[in-house]
Amino acid sequence: MASEEQTLTVTDITRQIKSSLEQRFTRVWVQGEISNFKRHTSGHLYFTLKDEGAQLSAAMWRSRAAGLLFQPADGMKVIARGGITVYPPRGSYQIDVDQLTPLGIGELQIAFERLKKKLAGEGLFDESRKRPLPKYPGVVGIITSETGAALQDVRTVLSRRFPGVELILLPVRVQGAGASDEIAQAIRDMNRYGKVDVMIVGRGGGSLEDLWAFNEEIVARAIFASEIPIVSAVGHEIDFTIADFVADLRAPTPSAAAEMVVPDRFEILEVIRNYEYTIRQAVTQRILAHRERVESLIGSYAFNRPKDMVREFVQKLDELQRSMATTVSHRMERRAQDVESLRKRLLGVSPQGVLKRGYAIVRKDGVPVTRSQQLARNDEASVEFQDGKVMTKVQ
Amino acid sequence: MMASKKLQRGSLEGSLKRLEEIVDSLEEGKVSLDEAVQLYEEGILLSKDCAEKLKATELKIRKLAKSVGGDFEIAETDEE
Incomplete structure (x- = not known):
């Protein structure tokens, strides 16, 4: 201009x-x-x-x-x-x-202690606010340097333990001017994006100055405000940062953080195998229990009563039949005896018997003649003896 | 029936949760024999499904980037 x-x-x-x-x-x-x-x-x-x-x-x-x-x-x-x-x-x-x-190290230490005290006083480190990590995350977020060792370590562990997850990287600078702002913004962005079950925020180990971004209040507050559970993973074992105190879980290294956020798939497979065994057992047990019940019912006194009753009836029937048969045959025998004695008596009075005693039967025209008047002179009559008949003529 | 309708083919977490429920109710033993058999069938299917999911071998890594409008874009990572 x-x-x-x-x-x-x-x-x-x-x-x-x-x-x-x-x-x-x-x-x-x-x-x-x-x-x-x-x-x-x-x-x-x-x-x-x-x-x-x-x-x-x-x-x-x-x-x-x-x-x-x-x-x-x-x-x-x-x-x-x-x-x-x-x-x-x-x-x-x-x-x-x-x-x-x-x-300077001395000043950093003092600043660290003061911030720690201040945030602790505000409740940012309270155990009660720490959220449990999801058991089986589908998506894991990671906020770290795209070129750092932390990302590689996390990848390696996730690939080994649970390659089924998706890892979403939000790259940030983890040290130097503006790193803390980027980290805090990334935590907020990850929350805004939302489709992440748990996130790892961290970097590999370094000097106190290198790790300083993770000691900044702005990072601590972003972690505190996060809706998504956060695992902090800064440095190697001995380095504690403010971020570690605020995070839901503190991992000593990025590799350890990866182990904390996903389960070992072989362990889950073992769990599933156990579940399978358990439900198989449970159902088999149920079926066996039912079978036993049925069997015990079949064997029970009450269930067998009808059968017993039938058996008793059959027995009674047999007895009745037997006694009936006995009665009948007795009666038949007696009748047979009666018939025999009657036959004997009948034989005694039969003409045959009389003939044997020397009598003879006179018949005229086949009709027995029992009186003399019944015959006239010159009538023909038959005379039957015990051994045969002769014809005569009345004189 | 109530059992098979709840079968989730979605997340591993959902499947495992349902599987846990099945194990619990079978162990509790309050369901009828018919239900137990049905739960068993569902459970076996779920466990196969879960095991299948765990067989994935390739870790997916993607990068979250803010687009011009302030929304998010998911990009594949460059190196692989």
């Missing part, structure tokens, strides 16, 4: 410088040493950041300075995060610091 012919007022050029600088450097991380440190009575902090070649004025407003976990002092190495602002009345620029991180 400004052409060579155009003359600008100081205000104009300053306004242009201001807008240009402030738009270009809205958020920068600047490393340097603190000098001329002053705490104003208003609570604002003013100091200079410097290195061998240059210096930069810095201001930190009271509200932000109140969150500082260490005491800044001259000579201290720090990383300041903020935006460049221009102050037109003085024609000067400065960095408006919103976050100040110490670089």
